[in-house]
Amino acid sequence: MLFMKKAAALKQQVEAWHAAGERIGFVPTMGALHRGHLSLVERARAENDRVICSVFVNPAQFNDATDLEKYPRRLEEDAEMLDSVYCDLLFAPPVEEVYPEGWEPPVFDLKGLDQNMEGTYRPGHFAGVAKVIYRLLELCQAQSIYMGKKDFQQLSVVRRLVEDQNLPVEVVGCTTFRENDGLAMSSRNLRLSPEARKTAVHIYKNLDFIRQQAPKQNLKQLRLKAIEDLKQYFDLVDYLEIVDAKDLQPIEDYETPQEALVCTAVHIDGVRLIDNIQIK
Numbered sequence: 001m002l003f004m005k006k007a008a009a010l011k012q013q014v015e016a017w018h019a020a021g022e023r024i025g026f027v028p029t030m031g032a033l034h035r036g037h038l039s040l041v042e043r044a045r046a047e048n049d050r051v052i053c054s055v056f057v058n059p060a061q062f063n064d065a066t067d068l069e070k071y072p073r074r075l076e077e078d079a080e081m082l083d084s085v086y087c088d089l090l091f092a093p094p095v096e097e098v099y100p101e102g103w104e105p106p107v108f109d110l111k112g113l114d115q116n117m118e119g120t121y122r123p124g125h126f127a128g129v130a131k132v133i134y135r136l137l138e139l140c141q142a143q144s145i146y147m148g149k150k151d152f153q154q155l156s157v158v159r160r161l162v163e164d165q166n167l168p169v170e171v172v173g174c175t176t177f178r179e180n181d182g183l184a185m186s187s188r189n190l191r192l193s194p195e196a197r198k199t200a201v202h203i204y205k206n207l208d209f210i211r212q213q214a215p216k217q218n219l220k221q222l223r224l225k226a227i228e229d230l231k232q233y234f235d236l237v238d239y240l241e242i243v244d245a246k247d248l249q250p251i252e253d254y255e256t257p258q259e260a261l262v263c264t265a266v267h268i269d270g271v272r273l274i275d276n277i278q279i280k
């Protein structure tokens with residue numbers, strides 16, 4: 001596996017692959033990789049000639065300095081894991097390679113997809129996500145980008161960004177990879193104490209309960225009950241919303257949207273965890 005830190009080196013390699021007519025799949029990450037990340041790389045591996053994975057803890061998407069500082073960093077292990085699933089190139093740049101002086105992204109119209117849920121609790125987060133994805137795509141020139149449904153709102157924002165800027169890239173949404181008890185894999189799980197790790201399973205249990213009940217219960221009441229239930233286990237529940245997958249707006253009846261999901265964010269032991277499940 002190739003390892004690069006410089007944007008210029010990456011560009012040169014990408015140009016060579018393009019010249020050879022090779023199709024590139026790209027998996028952006030912030031590192032501290034787990035099986036969930038690797039499932040994205042495996043899918044990209046199966047559908048492309050070349051796979052690039054980036055490990056970049058993007059300061060632009062952190063609204064909380066402590067969260068940024070505490071974000072786990074394990075580049076050596078990440079490189080080994082990526083090598084084991086036949087990734088072709090690991091791009092792990094310093095900040096100045098991603099955001100060189102004078103570089104500015106265009107203004108994105110995210111059509112409000114960045115406003116509610118994560119947008120409410122992490123102001124500026126999605127502007128930072130859009131900025132880094134736009135820049136990384138500029139560098140990687142990939143035909144496909146692979147992103148997890150675990151961060152469904154992020155996936156929606158990136159789909160919108162690609163549409164807004166008319167970028168020649170296919171956005172592939174990948175299934176959430178879970179631990180045996182249902183907890184969605186996340187780099188942040190590394191920071192959970194053994195006790196908090198056990199409690200964290202109630203996120204999935206709660207979402208799955210909503211999935212089962214949604215077709216037959218009043219959604220408004222179901223949502224309120226689910227929030228009460230989560231409050232028993234977690235220090236703080238930022239939100240739990242049942243939304244239309246198309247525009248991420250809250251829904252009140254199960255019948256109207258074509259696809260719907262339930263999304264939540266909770267805090268435990270100073271760790272913020274998010275998850276969602278498709279309920280329709």
Ligand code: AMP
Binds near residue numbers: 030148151
């Ligand atoms: P992150 O490193 O957390 O920014 O995640 C990088 C990519 O991996 C994003 O597209 C995430 O949605 C995706 N991802 C994170 N956790 C999982 C998971 N458990 N299953 C599938 N994809 C995931």
